[in-house]
Amino acid sequence: MEKINAVITGVGGYVPDYILDNEELSRIVETSDEWIMERIGVKTRHILKAEQGSGVSYMMKRAVRQLLFKTQVDPASVELVLCATTTPDYHFPSTASLIIGELGFSNAFGYDMETACSGFLYALETGANYIRSGRYKRIIICAGEHMSSMVNYQDRNTCPIFGDGAGCVLMEATTEELGLIDGYYRVDGQGYDYLHMEAGGSRNISSHETIDQRLHFVFQDGRPVFKHAVTKMSDAVETIAKRNGLTSENITWLIPHQANVRIESAVARRLGLSEDRVMINVDHMANTSAGTLPLCLWEYEPKLKKGDRLIFTAFGAGFSWGASYMIWGYDGAPEAAKSPAQFYKEGEISREEWKKICINRAS
DSSP states (O other), rough: OOOOEEEEEEEEEEOOOOOEEHHHTTTSSSSOOHHHHHHHHOOOOOOOOOOOOOOOHHHHHHHHHHHHHHHTGGGGGGOOOEOOOOSSSSHHHHHHHHHHHHHHHTTOOEEEEGGGGGGHHHHHHHHHHHHHSOOOOEEEEEEEEEGGGGTTTTTTTTTTBBOHHHHHHHOOOOEESSSEEEEEEEEESTTTTTTOOOOOSSSSSHHHHHHTTTTOOOEOOOOHHHEEEEEEEHHHHHHHHHHHTTTEEEEEEEESSSHHHHHEEEHHHHHHHHOOOBOOHHHHOOOOGGGGHHHHHHHHHGOOOOEEEEEEEEEEETTTEEEEEEOOOOOSSEEEGHHHHTSSSSTTTTHHHHHHHHHTTOO
């Protein structure tokens, strides 16, 4: 029996139209463009306003609609929908069920995964294993966050970091030596003191007191989180590289979690990779938590070639972290998407202009 691999065959994405830049943010909280750029490297972030849509499911559905259009896949042929998010519309039902019900996935099951910023990385491994089992041939993995719903815009240390958005990938079975080849994943359970939301779960249920104390927002102690993120992501990437004979010479792209430009640079240096081989969109997307990795793929898809060697890495609450090695499965964007994607070439239009075209195409 031939070995079955799981390969990405399409990418979709969505970010809200409203852009919150550092100048406007500095009128909301005591901060400045200089302070934010020096510490985080974020210039703008997309924010989902109530008049644009509601909840993370809205953004995921927009991303999936675009994916279906680009790949021309029949929704009835999709067998599983996995959603990685920390900001679901509801405690229940699942976000996956909302997507399945509205978009006509009549032969699919689905569920949500919650591992914060590591969500897409873990969902990718989970989805690949469903396909490797031989029982499933076509699945969709969504990852994204409505981070503005749990950001405290009175906290200058956290509110500049985060933005809203969602991405998704189509993953299918193949017997070619393509797709997700290897993964290294870990959780140590040591991160609560440094990164958490204190109230809203069953341990500390919502009440007037928890709302008054502003306990329903992200809390982050930046210095230890930064230190752990650099160390853990770098170690994971190095482990994957060594296990698979990867070096700075044969790695095509590093796709790091988009938390902070300094973290991304540190991980790239550990591999000896130049900046032009690192996918970066934190400057204009900010940290969309589970959404950062698929949104990177969404923006860089026109540059990808079949056979490219990719390393993904992420770090999130828990602490959770890991790295994946993937051999990319196709050239550029699928045929149906070439009308926007073909323009993304050096000297023709900017990445920002290309992104706007894709956002409009998702409508």
